[in-house]
């Protein structure tokens with residue numbers, strides 16, 4: 001392949017950003033100084049193309065440093081990695097966080113998704129628009145631009161905003177619950193004079209308040225983001241703030257959150273950390289798989305697939321190497337459980353990945369984390385570097401002869417990359433487009449090799465499985481939904497947050513645990529399972545929160561979202577937002593989803609504007625049925641679930657046909673799980 | 677002289693049923709091939725006989741008994757014992773919707789067979805409302821992923837925009853593009869290895885693009901025209917065809933097709949000359965040529981002007 005590049009040249013900062021990721025270029029062929037010897041033989045070719053998976057990190061490097069990706073920068077990346085520019089452009093333009101046009105260094109992402117809209121993000125949006133103009137624009141020489149964002153995974157503190165500031169290193173700030181004053185400060189950009197915690201202090205120079213003196217701050221390892229957030233805002237609450245009943249003796253998955261310093265490996269070990277890996281190494285890979293199978297653990301990422309079976313199928317594959325992918329893309333609206341685990345107990349994720357890698361025979365694990373989780377990223381980067389330092393990652397872990405390491409890959413604003421095959425494309429440096437199954441990931445996954453993809457919460461469950469033993473774990477919960485489960489409560493409840501309950505509690509129990517609704521409020525609907533899930537009514541609170549219970553009630557648990565809309569919520573607006581979400585997040589590969597999500601949104605907008613449900617609802621049903629039946633992946637297949645349930649169960653736009661049954665019979669609707 | 681005869685490894689025969697009738701085909705046969713073998717017509721758009729299926733358009737879906745979702749006939753392999761329905765209620769519904777969704781958002785006026793299929797599946801693309809105004813050139817290409825202006829649903833959004841005319845040889849009229857990925861695959865590692873175009877953006881704003889939407893002459897394009905060869909919709913066409921259609925003089929009834937051997941080099945590619953009123957109006961190449969599979973280079977594809985320089989000398 002001939003690389004034909006544009007003439008534009010990268011700036012010094014852009015080159016530096018790329019070269020500090022990839023190392024200095026070797027010759028004129030890959031963007032370095034031209035030497036005489038370069039004329040005699042060419043470099044690049046396969047060796048460079050084998051680095052294609054560094055395309056996404058390289059794009060991030062430039063975007064983090066200068067805030068956008070210029071033609072010159074893209075050229076330089078293409079030359080370094082031997083990627084044709086049209087392909088690099090195809091990849092860069094797939095992601096919402098990358099800009100291909102010049103913009104200010106600071107970008108404010110304001111969440112306008114379901115929970116945040118219910119908490120008043122509309123006012124904040126107007127405020128930002130007043131200051132900076134419509135989303136994606138900015139007044140001349142403004143310090144910031146802004147975008148409306150899908151769920152930022154901070155729904156317990158809605159409304160949420162995230163600001164990212166390009167630089168070396170990049171910085172971030174979280175404002176949740178966001179106040180107008182916070183947004184003003186973010187929109188104004190950095191103060192001109194040298195602020196105390198702001199300015200261009202190098203990484204590690206500023207003590208981080210959350211390390212308690214024995215974490216990594218001050219240590220010489222590079223993190224992607226500067227440890228001190230952007231100034232001008234009240235400090236972000238500690239991760240434990242997301243867990244209202246933190247410290248409960250009943251907690252298994254959340255037991256360390258708030259009790260140990262998430263940046264300290266010593267703390268983690270003295271709180272029982274790495275006992276499960278020790279046990280795993282004692283049991284051997286087959287023993288680990290046996291315990292996990294006996295535990296009845298099923299995936300927590302939405303598909304509810306038995307983890308033991310997935311691991312066994314991967315371990316059995318003759319083709320090598322095997323890979324592990326930890327799916328931390330968490331972008332299902334309403335979901336924030338993985339963020340709390342990664343921020344509050346990051347070593348448990350690292351330990352659990354090591355156990356999983358051991359069981360399936362992988363030497364490399366990829367942790368794919370959504371791009372909007374800067375604090376979780378920093379805590380994980382710290383955890384990896386400390387684990388490596390102590391020989392808990394790398395060669396010969398704990399003297400067992402087992403070698404394993406973890407690479408972090410950051411998403412860049414694309415919900416679809418959480419789909420288990422799209423995540424491969426994204427890691428490989430391709431567009432994050434789902435692939436057809438069969439072949440399944442356990443046969444042909446990442447780089448075409450056998451791969452186990454698991455959700456963060458699923459993996460973290462493996463630690464108690466090994467410590468308790470599979471059968472004892474299986475005794476927790478119900479017969480077919482075993483173990484503890486995390487539920488993400490948000491919306492109109494008094495104490496939104498992350499709750500851990502053994503399977504078996506009812507929806508009512510959970511809402512009660514979250515303090516119920518404030519005096520005088522009643523439930524308009526509860527969205528179970530996120531945007532891909534379904535609404536249930538306020539008089540259906542006896543639904544047991546188990547996989548089988550939810551299914552019997554014609555809904556699904558999905559990723560554990562319980563989003564309560566009270567009687568003040570604008571249901572029509574919520575549905576339009578859900579529809580906009582699917583339209584924005586569709587990868588665009590297949591017609592039913594690419595165009596169907598547009599037609600679905602248009603119809604819902606017409607309904608809001610007063611169109612007749614008798615005309616629109618049948619149209620929605622027809623589009624919805626085709627999306628469900630004929631889309632390639634779970635995104636399109638579930639893009640109509642929430643809308644359908646709002647019509648059928650909550651009676652929205654119900655003038656349609658009085659004979660339509662109010663509640664679909666169980667099994668009537670494709671369960672979200674099967675589509676995942 | 678005897679020539680060695682290469683025998684493919686014999687494939688196991690499997691039995692399955694299509695619309696209730698038993699078929700026996702070699703293992704590895706796709707549902708589409710099996711359907712063709714028994715004379716059952718399945719509409720296809722993104723499927724290309726010389727390319728790996730992308731199964732993106734979903735117009736070919738069939739119902740496999742026991743499966744939760746419909747399956748694309750063009751890529752799904754028939755399995756022993758499989759029971760396939762090609763004309764069930766669900767199949768007809770999805771095919772109708774795919775045609776309506778495409779018909780309401782893309783200009784299908786030059787896509788063969790579409791009127792026939794629309795009629796067969798009773799598709800009415802107009803029911804999504806009046807079409808939105810076409811976008812100005814460059815607007816769709818500048819869209820950022822994950823963001824759009826919601827509007828009020830009064831008009832049905834489309835992909836329409838002015839055609840891209842930036843070179844003398846061929847025109848890219850993306851108002852007609854159904855995003856079948858075939859041009860990208862033909863230009864990339866499946867055939868041409870030029871990688872001049874890719875799929876940029878995502879969702880409804882996904883589009884075929886060079887890097888930064890630069891004009892073709894600035895891109896890596898070598899004008900082999902292999903993308904035109906596979907384009908199922910006429911979105912990519914010879915400048916001659918584009919101009920004649922615009923002038924209203926394009927008339928396939930009056931055209932003849934003559935397949936001959938390209939005279940430029942020794943490879944011996946087949947070229948099919950499409951001639952209307954004694955003028956070559958476009959050049960294609962037979963897909964069943966075992967060496968070139970429909971691919972040519974710029975000379976065979978576009979180097980025909982000298983043939984018809986008449987008079988003057």
Ligand SMILES: Cc1cc2nc3c(=O)[nH]c(=O)nc-3n(C[C@H](O)[C@H](O)[C@H](O)COP(=O)(O)O)c2cc1C
Nearest residue numbers: 299300301303327329330331418420454455458634
């Ligand atoms: C559109 C879409 C988005 C998804 N996003 C996520 C995600 O962010 N995190 C996740 O763990 N699983 C996600 N999934 C589910 C994955 O496909 C997959 O089932 C899961 O990661 C498997 O892990 P588990 O077995 O541990 O649950 C998504 C699925 C779809 C269809």
Ligand code: SF4
Nearest residue numbers: 587589590593633636
């Ligand atoms: S269903 Fe949607 S997200 Fe999934 S492959 Fe099709 S277009 Fe992409």
Ligand code: SF4
Nearest residue numbers: 863897898900901903
């Ligand atoms: S003419 Fe050839 S090189 Fe140019 S875009 Fe088409 S396939 Fe690619």
Ligand code: SF4
Nearest residue numbers: 853854856857859907
């Ligand atoms: S231009 Fe033609 S070949 Fe390319 S994607 Fe569009 S319809 Fe398919």
Ligand code: FES
Nearest residue numbers: 111116152154155
């Ligand atoms: S953070 Fe806004 S909805 Fe989740």
Ligand code: FES
Nearest residue numbers: 731733734736750
């Ligand atoms: S022809 Fe099969 S999906 Fe397009």
